[in-house]
Amino acid sequence: MNALPLELHSQIFEFACTDDGKTARSLALVSRYVHDVSVPYRYQSLSISGLKQMKKLVTRLNVTPHHLRRIRHLFLSDWTHDRTKERVVATSDEARDTYELESTIALRIITLAAPTVETLAVVVASPFSGPSLLGSLFSTPMPQLTDLAVHGFYPFPHAPRSMPRLEHLHLSGNRSPHGLLHFGMLKAACPALIHLRLSGLFxxxxxxEELRSAILSAHDDTAAQSDPFRASLPQQLRTIVVEAREMHVPGARKHGIPRGLRLMHEKMLVSLRELERRADPLLARRFCHREQK
Known part of the structure; x- marks a missing residue:
């Protein structure tokens, strides 16, 4: 340890602390010197799941000076992995109070991480918390964010230039994100977006149709061009991936999927396949769709 200068030790610790936080916690226990040098990277990369971990983290962050809580990479889930597998969601008053507490603490963590976070993945498993928590996330300025993945019943990014450097966006949990591309909201919130991935469509x-209008309007959709509220895409966007859910509704084995839903799903798939066939030859953007199992 004595053979290297402090600057190199600091750089080594920075490169090492890119897991879920275990490395930083281990370094803090090695010696006083290693503890002191690794302090700036203690919260650099974190994976937090469930109320217990969120409470512990927010308690520490609230008393940590700003320059020592540089969170660059964050995975945050309101529920633990085991809890997400539970089939029954409690709806009692006590349970709803817990959901509200989870949402409040999760938002506090996001707010504290916002100035420095570069990659962020947020899972909102609670069906009662998704729109409000994710809506607040999309309203929070994140000047350094380049990669964002969201799973939950999400509203749409809307705050102008709230994520000016965002290049990769993955949205999952809203089976029908109709309106995402209207009014220029996505373009305003994420002007540097290069890759857009939408999962779970059904x-x-x-x-x-909205996506078709946005991609092809500049070529053969004159009606859309004359509409000031037409669907549009960020100018830098180059890749669009749409992942459609398998045609299966939980609990529908006995009676099958309602005919109306089945027809709508088939219509969506036909439109996506046609768009995939037409998009690549016409545009610099690459569009593809997949059917999830």
Whole structure:
């Protein structure tokens, strides 16, 4: 340890602390010197799941000076992995109070991480918390964020230039994100977006049409060009991936999927396949769709 200068030790610790936080916690126990040198990277990369871990983290962050809580990479889930597998969601008053507490603490962590976070993945498993928590996330300025993955029933990014450096966006949990591309909201919130991935779509023929209008309007959709509220895409966007859910509704084995839903889903798939066939030859953007199992 004595053979290297402090600057090199600091750089080594910075490169090492890119897991879920275990490395930084281990370094803090090696010696006083290693503890002191690794302090700036203690919260650099974190994986937090469930109320217990969120409470512990926010308690520490609240008393940590700003320059020592540089969170660059964060995975945050309101529920633990085991809890997400539970089939029954409690709806009692006590349970709802817990959901509200989870959402409040999760938002506090996001707010504290916002100035420095570069890659962020947020899972909102609670069906009662998704829109409010994720709506607040999309309203929070994150000047350094380049990669964002969201799973939950999400609203749409809307705050102008809230994520000016965001290049990769993955949205999952809203089976019909109709309206995402309207009014220029996505373009305003994420002007540098290069890669857009949408997962879990089901029976969303309206969004397929919205996407078609956004991609092809400059070529053969004159009606869309004359509409000031037309669907549009960020100018830098180069890749669009749409992942449609398998045609299966949980609990529908006995009676099958309602005919109307089945027809809407098939219509969406036909539109996406047609768009995939037409998009690549016409545009610099690459579009593809997949069917999830």
């Amino acid at each position: 029976a969303s023929a309206s969004f397929a």
